[in-house]
Amino acid sequence: MDGEDFEAWTICWRANLWFHQTISKPLRCVECDETFTYPQDSHHSRFWVRATRCSAGHRQATTAEAHGETDMGVCSTCDQSYVLEVVKGKKECRREGCRRVVSVNEAEIKRAIGSDDETLQSFLALLKKYKSYECEIHGDVVQYEGNPNQALKPPTAECDHDRKVCDDCLKPxxxxxxxxxxLEALLCPDPECKKAVPAETIRANVSADVFKMYSRKLSQKSFGENTKFRWCSCGNGQKHSSGETNPEWICLSCKKRHCFICRDANCDHLREIDAQKERNRSVMKQAASQYFKQSKEEREKQKQLRDAEAADKREQARTSKKCPNATCKAPIQKDGGCAHMTCKKCRTDFCWCCKVIWRNNVPLHLSGCPVGTRRTISKANLDTSGYGPDWDNDEGYDASLDGRLWLVADHQ
Structure with a gap:
């Protein structure tokens, strides 16, 4: 280690001290992958997880690692060079599928060691010195300023790596x-990536005239590849999604009609479409005429049938109740007599007046039941398990019909 590197190492060592914390579990080193057991309350740096990010914002510890049986960290041996190697851009993101370089999170550095101004300023100056990357086209080191997330932004959002080519090389x-x-050659220059470069990246790296040329050639390429696109004689074109299924299309610009199949404005396909439209209009006209020719008596008859059906439903609702059993709810009619009811469908016993189910054939009534006065219970205290929803609500029922009911003394 030469004198310059030793000075940089010393600055990193002082900054790293601000990130030391006690550990109480065995430590597995993220560098050498060895597991170490240190004395109780030993101090080790958390710089690797607190103060580092890749340009995609990945933390270097996953959630599973953070809550494992061992502490994840950097062992005493690897920690001697770890911070300086991060500063120099020699550490790659640990996340699977990410090839970005790990950099120092300056905001976290300022929060952690802000009270030690000398160490903070020395460390920030060191970071600025090493803000660089090597351009893979012209081979020189490129210095940058500001946030690494922006400076190292790759050509596409799908890239899994940092920028490796400078703007001066991207443009030509x-x-x-x-x-x-x-246009097929407009790809990310990274040999392991080769993602297609988006238009906004092209715009930012070429002249205005060349970008116009790019847009024109891109449009022509897209139109040529789209089998549903058609040009109009006015110079404009558009996509006709229906294709040959419905070949008629109207130019949105000049309103001229065309045939998708023949690319003409006067052909057998369009004439057949016009004839079919006329046939459809004739059919609709006949249907409307037939509807309005229906006699008044026929419409009145239909109305009477509907009214009679509605009256039947009202009468059924007036004279029937539903079984309170949740699995049954069958409609039941009763005309006077004993209020003890047994559902013919599910064989559930209950009081017709208050609808309380008689479990094990033991009579029970709601407080206020007109026929059950001895064994009563409030609705609030009733065990309604096995009851259907709205079990005691029979909409439309004529309660005056219950006035003719009675119960033997043992059932009261």
């Missing part, structure tokens, strides 16, 4: 591909 690479009509 993109412009050469566009001028040559080779």
């Amino acid at each position: 690479m993109f412009e050469t591909a566009i001028r040559g009509g080779n």
Whole structure:
């Protein structure tokens, strides 16, 4: 280690001390993957998880690791060089599928060591010195300022790595591909990535004239690939989603009619469409005429049938109650007599007046039941398990019909 590296290491060591915390569990090192058991209340740095992020914002410890049986961290041996290697951009994100470089979270650094101004300023100055990356096209180191998340942003949102090519190299690479009509070559230059570069990245890295050329060639390419696209003689075009199924389409610009199949404005396909429209209009006209020709007597007859059906339903509701059993709820009619009712469908015994189920054939009534006065219970205290919803509500029932009911003394 030369003098310059030793000075940088010393600054990193002082900054790292601010992130030391006690550990109470065995520690598995994220660098050497060894597990260590240290004396109780030993101190180890949490710099690796608190003060580092990749440009995608990934923390270096997963939720499962953070709550495991061992502490995740950096052992005493690996910790001697870990912070300096992060500062120099030599650590890759631990998340699966991410090839981004881990960088220092400056906001967390300021929160942790803000009270030690000398250490803070020295460490921030060191970070600024190493804010760089190597351009893989021209091979030189490129310095940058500001937030690494923006400075190291790759060409596409789908890239799993940091930027590896500078703007000065991206521009001629993109412009050469566009001028040559080779839009398929507009890919991320990383050999392991090769994701398609979006239009906003192209716009930011080429001249205005070249971007216009790109937009025009992209449109022509898209139109040529879309089998549902058609041009109009006015110079505009549009997509006709129905295709040959419904070949008629109208230009949104000049309103001219075309045939999708023949690409003409006067053909057998369009004439057949016009004839079918006329047939449809004739059928609809005949249907409307037949409807209005219905006699007044026929419509009145229909109304009478509907009224009679409604009256039958009202009468049934007036004279019947539903079984209170949740699994039955069958409609039951009763005309006077004993208030003890047994459902013919489910064989449930209950009081017809208050609807309380007689479990094990033991009579029971709600307080206020007109026929049951000896064994009563309030509705609030009644065990309604096995009762259907709204078991005691029979909408439309004529309660005066219950005035003719009676119960033997043992059932009261």
